[in-house]
Amino acid sequence: MTALEERWRRVLDGKAEAEKASGRAAGSVRLIAVSKFHPASAIAELYALGQADFGENYMQEARAKQEELASLGIRWHAIGAVQSNKAKDAAGRFHLLHTLASESLARALVRRLPGDAPQDVLLQINIGREPQKSGLAPEDAERFIETLRAEDLLRTEGRGLRIRGLMCLPPRCGEGEEARPYFAAMRELRDRLASATGLELPELSMGMSGDYRQAVDEGATMIRVGTDIFGARPVKA
Numbered sequence: 001m002t003a004l005e006e007r008w009r010r011v012l013d014g015k016a017e018a019e020k021a022s023g024r025a026a027g028s029v030r031l032i033a034v035s036k037f038h039p040a041s042a043i044a045e046l047y048a049l050g051q052a053d054f055g056e057n058y059m060q061e062a063r064a065k066q067e068e069l070a071s072l073g074i075r076w077h078a079i080g081a082v083q084s085n086k087a088k089d090a091a092g093r094f095h096l097l098h099t100l101a102s103e104s105l106a107r108a109l110v111r112r113l114p115g116d117a118p119q120d121v122l123l124q125i126n127i128g129r130e131p132q133k134s135g136l137a138p139e140d141a142e143r144f145i146e147t148l149r150a151e152d153l154l155r156t157e158g159r160g161l162r163i164r165g166l167m168c169l170p171p172r173c174g175e176g177e178e179a180r181p182y183f184a185a186m187r188e189l190r191d192r193l194a195s196a197t198g199l200e201l202p203e204l205s206m207g208m209s210g211d212y213r214q215a216v217d218e219g220a221t222m223i224r225v226g227t228d229i230f231g232a233r234p235v236k237a
């Protein structure tokens with residue numbers, strides 16, 4: 001077994017333990033392997049073992065890997081900030097875009113969708129209201145959804161965006177118990193928003209290498225793990 005396979009299996013075991021400990025069904029949480037700065041060969045190795053979901057932060061890097069690995073059935077997740085003027089690189093090219101937080105990006109995505117299927121998205125929430133972080137303030141999320149709806153950008157079929165839930169990078173992320181209250185606040189916000197807007201919002205994308213157990217315990221449906229799977233990220237040249 002390679003070191004990569006060993007680390008990946010350890011994370012799967014950790015996820016299974018966390019699911020069990022919190023009374024969640026086995027396999028109910030999806031592991032997204034965050035592969036930024038790591039080579040396509042490492043992605044291909046894990047894909048061959050059964051890892052289907054991969055997260056990338058940077059459009060140019062993601063597009064290059066998507067081209068190189070086009071013959072595989074990878075589900076790509078866009079987890080980094082996307083500028084509105086780069087919407088055409090994202091629209092229709094990812095299974096799920098986790099970082100929608102601006103009306104201009106929403107409009108640009110819909111305009112750039114290559115086909116007639118909706119683009120699945122999550123709303124990124126700045127759950128700790130940190131000035132340096134992107135994301136919608138929790139109190140603005142409902143109005144944001146209603147604005148997109150009023151502009152007829154939300155669709156469950158055809159051209160539009162389908163909001164599947166919420167994503168966050170909380171304060172103290174990666175620091176285990178320190179992040180837990182923010183994960184709990186995300187779950188409460190999701191429940192509130194779902195009842196206020198009538199949207200289903202089944203997905204909560206939260207938890208990374210240092211805190212995915214706490215995230216699972218608080219209701220994450222997708223965890224985004226990089227370092228614990230691939231090792232430390234190489235420094236970008």
Ligand SMILES: *Cc1c(COP(=O)(O)O)cnc(C)c1O
Nearest residue numbers: 034079208209224225226227228
């Ligand atoms: C890099 C990244 C991760 C993975 O972080 P690790 O600590 O390496 O597990 C998760 N989510 C986002 C948004 C990231 O940018």
